[in-house]
Amino acid sequence: SAVISQKPSRDICQRGTSLTIQCQVDSQVTMMFWYRQQPGQSLTLIATANQGSEATYESGFVIDKFPISRPNLTFSTLTVSNLSPEDSSIYLCSVEDFWTGAYEQYFGPGTRLTVT
Amino acid sequence: QQPVQSPQAVILREGEDAVINCSSSKALYSVHWYRQKHGEAPVFLMILLKGGEQKGHDKISASFNEKKQQSSLYLTASQLSYSGTYFCGTQTGANNLFFGTGTRLTVIP
Numbered sequence: 001s002a003v004i005s006q007k008p009s010r011d012i013c014q015r016g017t018s019l020t021i022q023c024q025v026d027s028q029v030t031m032m033f034w035y036r037q038q039p040g041q042s043l044t045l046i047a048t049a050n051q052g053s054e055a056t057y058e059s060g061f062v063i064d065k066f067p068i069s070r071p072n073l074t075f076s077t078l079t080v081s082n083l084s085p086e087d088s089s090i091y092l093c094s095v096e097d098f099w100t101g102a103y104e105q106y107f108g109p110g111t112r113l114t115v116t
Numbered sequence: 117q118q119p120v121q122s123p124q125a126v127i128l129r130e131g132e133d134a135v136i137n138c139s140s141s142k143a144l145y146s147v148h149w150y151r152q153k154h155g156e157a158p159v160f161l162m163i164l165l166k167g168g169e170q171k172g173h174d175k176i177s178a179s180f181n182e183k184k185q186q187s188s189l190y191l192t193a194s195q196l197s198y199s200g201t202y203f204c205g206t207q208t209g210a211n212n213l214f215f216g217t218g219t220r221l222t223v224i225p
Contacts, residue, residue, distance in 0.1 A: 001160075033212070042118070042203060043158065043215040058212070092157060105148065105205070105213055107157040 002027050002097050004108035012114045013083050020079045021111045023093035028073035031096035033105070034066070038089045049076040049093075083115045117142055119206045119216040127222045128194045136189040136219045138204030147180050147187040148205040148213060151198075158203060161189075191221070199223045 003026040013019050023032065032049040047055040047068055055068035070076045080087050092110045096103045119140040128134055138147060146165045150158035164180035164187060175192045187206075191198055201220045205213040 042218050045212050045214065048212060104160050104163055106160055109157050 001104070001106050002029060002095050004093060004095060004106060006093060006108040006111050008111060009109065010112040010114075012116060014116055015083055015085065017083055018079055018081045019083065019113055020077050021091055021093075023076045023078070023108055025074045025095050029095040029097060030073070031103075032070060032076045033094045033096075034068060034076070034078045035092045035094060035107075036089045037092060037110070043092065046078070046091075049078075080113065083113075085115045088113060088115045117208070117214055119204055119214065121202075121204060121216040121219045123219060124217070125220040125222075127224060128198075130196060130223055130225055131193050134191045134194060134221060136191075136202050136204075136221070138187045138189070138206070138216050140185040140206050140208075142185065142206075142208045144180075144182060144185050144187075144206050145209050146207045147178070148207075149178055149187075149189050150203045150205065150215075151200045152203065153200040194221075194223045196223050196225065 005024045007022045034046040035043045036046055037043045045058050046061045046066055047057040049055050049068050049070040051070045065081055067079045090110045090112050092107050094105045094107045096105050119138050122137045126134055148163045149161040152158040166182050178189045180187045199222050201218045203218050204216040
């Protein structure tokens, strides 16, 4: 399966600033996704990062707040803009891999964001 | 369209069995199961497809009842390493994955 890395692994940011999270995969993948996981909660899909076109956002998430780039088939970035304490969360990227005859999703290690 | 899992939490002694259920209000194309340990990313366990059979490896298996839009994860002869939060993820087509509410499993010696 694909090996996924994320940078940074954690950060503490001030209110009103932005944080950009990088996701790097060791092989080319078609589908990349960004999730948010608030403490003790389930995972919520933010958007699908489409290579060469705009990301597809889920209900409740907008491009101005969560701009995403996907310049090639192995890399994506998620920016969380105009940070507020409510944005404190773990952000995970995932990729879809066709491994056992079905499209499985694998996750990166996550980025823990704390907004003060 | 978040799937609902039950139970929310369960405590087992080593060697005991557990069943975790995942239920959706929508017709499902596939169900994925993940385990997440505290502070770590979710780890893929298995995927069940519509029309598919029961799956499993080692002492963890799962079934998918597409008519009832339900899936169950079976853990037999539990080990300490099974502790963590289990999530199901559901797809209603070849589209995005929506994760369930989670089940916290604790295995004690």
